[in-house]
Amino acid sequence: MMDIYEQAKEVFQEVKDKSASRIGNLMVIGCSTSTLQGDKPGTNSSEEIADSLYKALEEVFDDGTEIAVQCCEHLNRALVVERAVAKEYGLTIVNAVPHRKAGGAFATKHYHSLKDPVVVEELAHSAAIGIDIGGVMIGMHMKPVVVPAKLDHKMIGEAIVIAGISRYKYIGGERTRYDV
Numbered sequence: 001m002m003d004i005y006e007q008a009k010e011v012f013q014e015v016k017d018k019s020a021s022r023i024g025n026l027m028v029i030g031c032s033t034s035t036l037q038g039d040k041p042g043t044n045s046s047e048e049i050a051d052s053l054y055k056a057l058e059e060v061f062d063d064g065t066e067i068a069v070q071c072c073e074h075l076n077r078a079l080v081v082e083r084a085v086a087k088e089y090g091l092t093i094v095n096a097v098p099h100r101k102a103g104g105a106f107a108t109k110h111y112h113s114l115k116d117p118v119v120v121e122e123l124a125h126s127a128a129i130g131i132d133i134g135g136v137m138i139g140m141h142m143k144p145v146v147v148p149a150k151l152d153h154k155m156i157g158e159a160i161v162i163a164g165i166s167r168y169k170y171i172g173g174e175r176t177r178y179d180v
Contacts, residue, residue: 004036004049007156008056011163015131016060018149019165024128026089027061028079028141030070031106035134036157042072042104049157050105053133054113068123069110070138071096071103079123079141080107083116091120128166134159145169 019027032041033049061067068079075096080103086093096119098107111117123141130146132138133156139146142164149163170178 004157005052005056007153008053009060010153011131011151011156011161012056012060014151014153015129015149015163015165016063016065018151018163019129024126024143024166025064026066026068026085026123026127027129027131028068028070028123028127028138029057029106029131030077030133030136030138031104031131032072032134032136032159033105035136035159038158041134041136042074045100045105047100047105047109050109053106053156054109058113065129067110068120068127068141069107070136070141071098071107071119072136074102075107075119076121077137077140078119078121080111080114080117080119082114083118086118086120089124089126091122091124091126093118094121095119130164132162132164135162139164142166 033046034044066085068081071078125143127142130138130142143166146164149165
């Protein structure tokens with residue numbers, strides 16, 4: 001598990017560094033612990049891998065970044081957040097508690113690590129930062145306009161990692177000046 005932890009820490013640190021000047025502090029993470037092991041999503045959920053990933057996540061994002069973890073398709077890609085985050089963003093709370101076989105190991109770990117966890121139906125396109133570990137499709141939760149974060153570290157275990165960061169929309173024409 002040390003390799004998973006170390007790889008995750010490198011990825012999370014790189015995403016944090018690349019997103020430091022971006023808009024918003026809500027980050028969405030989707031993760032298939034099955035895919036990290038080289039298996040099909042939803043076939044071999046691992047609490048041990050979830051623990052390693054979560055340890056790296058907590059160490060890197062200890063700066064007030066709000067974290068939403070996407071559940072698996074058995075919970076319709078709902079998300080686990082703190083109740084305060086749901087209230088702040090006006091999110092719809094649903095009645096579900098993730099577990100390893102419905103929600104996934106990583107969402108379950110997040111749920112049990114929060115002070116006042118809730119599951120919300122969606123993020124209403126509020127996330128400014130996103131990390132997709134294993135192709136679990138988190139884009140629907142992100143704030144437009146999402147641009148890819150070109151990562152040097154593209155794998156955790158056997159899973160491909162894709163990250164996105166929101167930026168302000170460019171408007172205007174050829175005479176417009178931009179600050180970024």
